[in-house]
Amino acid sequence: MYSVKRVMALLVAIVALGTSARDTQAGMIGFLLPLRGVVEKIRFSEPTLAPMAYTMFCMRYADECKPKPRVHTVFRGGATRLTKQRITDLIEVNASVNRSIAPQRNERGLAGEEWLINPARGDCNDYAVSKRHELLARGWPMRNLLLSEVVTSWGEHHLVLVVRVEGGDVVLDNLNAQIRTWSQARYRWVRMQTPANPDHWAAIAQAGA
Template sequence: MICAIGSVVPRSASIWHSQEDRQMQRTSGLVIAAAVVIIFGGVQWAGAALLAVPRVPQTDPAQIELGRPALPPLTYTLFCLRYEAECRPRRFFRGGSIRLTEERWAELWEINRRVNLAIEPARNELGLAGEAWIINPARGDCNDYAVSKRHELLRRGWPARVLLLSEVVVSSGEHHLVLLVRTGSGDLVLDNLTPQVKPWSRTTYRWVRVQSPGRDGLWVTIGREGV
């Protein structure tokens, strides 16, 4: 809010509303109006720049190496009992990845940002006893962000085989859930800890296990050395 505060000049004063004063008032008004336009125009431009989606990344065929079959997290099994449609067996096509077009790239950025803003972060202090993977809650932790993003992309027609929930370990040693998206331009990570959509190789996480793209209900270990 912009406020103009000035002195009050008595009407009896000989200089009240002189031609010079009226000209000065008009000039001041134009200056203030121009300043408002510049300020608010700059804010709008800056906001647009912040929301701008970066260019589609260059093709990088490197993907996470999937290892041997592994049991899924217990909370994932409970999630599937609660949201059967999210875990419904789906037809699997060989090849796994999906072509990353500009439209799909923009969609990933939109979903990642929108879900991150929509859910208020709430830390689970009860451990396993307090875990429940919920789609689009008002408040939640990393698990809720990840399943919500997967749900929104499924609704938009993305194939389930490329939307893989993934368990990682952060630098503090805590376990964390993200959504891994398998594309022809590499595996991308949708994470509630950042508004950016990053290639998996640019994260600092230790990868533990991920949903199997070919066998519903199963997860697999990560085969990369050193994890």
Template sequence: MQRTSGSIIAAAIVMIIGGVQWVGAAFLDVPRVPQTDPTHIELGRPALPPLTFTVFCLRYEAECRPRRFFRGGPIRLTEKRWVELREINRAVNLAIEPARNELGLAGEAWIINPARGDCNDYAVSKRHELLRRGWPARALLLSEVVVGSGEHHLVLLMRTTSGDLVLDNLTPQVKPWSRTPYRWIRVQSPGRDGLWVTIGREGV
């Protein structure tokens, strides 16, 4: 369905305002399922989702549609899932040609499986591919971080009973969240579609 940019932004703002009402994700890169690491990310208070996420949900409604069986915590990472996770991370990293967004917020658009794109496109594409393979949405959380240069960056956080893992276009490895060199800002709520929470006690 075609929408004007004005109507998209207006709808996005309405969705954002409605979304601030709820509180509420490790392994070494080895061929087999890694040993248990109990480290899980600490979820904080409710946070506004990124505006570009809201626009993304308007464009890709199926990606953000509430799912019937949403209850439950982190999933168990079997050997089959571990192999699939690494394959998807690698395949998407190779399929999308890196393209830096030089226009700031005006140039932001989260696109699934584009030929060229930035971190946002990699993250939503990985989530899309895993959802297509039957992975539960509650375990696949888009997450905003800040890299060493101060730039904001989007990654996909995978919540497992053995620890929270990060799929990132800046590295071919699937890493524990605690072993990434980032400052964590906010993440999708694992309990409610469309809502986000801060990371840790301090939050944003």
């Protein structure tokens, strides 16, 4: 867990590493709010089917769906420890992917849904899988990078990337520049990949359930 004072010190360090001040400040806001006092990790309920588009994604990008051997001892065990480098990873990847993909709605519904890595134009699915891809390339373990389907306040199904870190689950989202705890992302949570196997998805227990 990081105190506000320590996070501010990390912010200065990250700026010194070369991340733009605008992206750093935008990305860090969610981290300034303590994780204590909230449901820290998302709770699963019963197993459920993966989205059909995820199955098609795995056929296109097979390596993105196969757990890799643990080669980084820092990741042995459960959630990822938030070091300065790991915070930098989250901020840089979230900002760079949000910048690099021009938003484009899928007007064809489920029939036209494709999850593509780093396209020039795309929707929420493309942002989420691209961020997951970039963090995997930086050595993050697959078990802590979980795609999650949510429903927005206006009733639209939406895909985000949940990153499981020490202290709680945080959300990388193309609809918000801030990296927030999952309880700060005011969505109805539907289903998510499970840490044990990315091909297995589970429904998400609703608050108070």
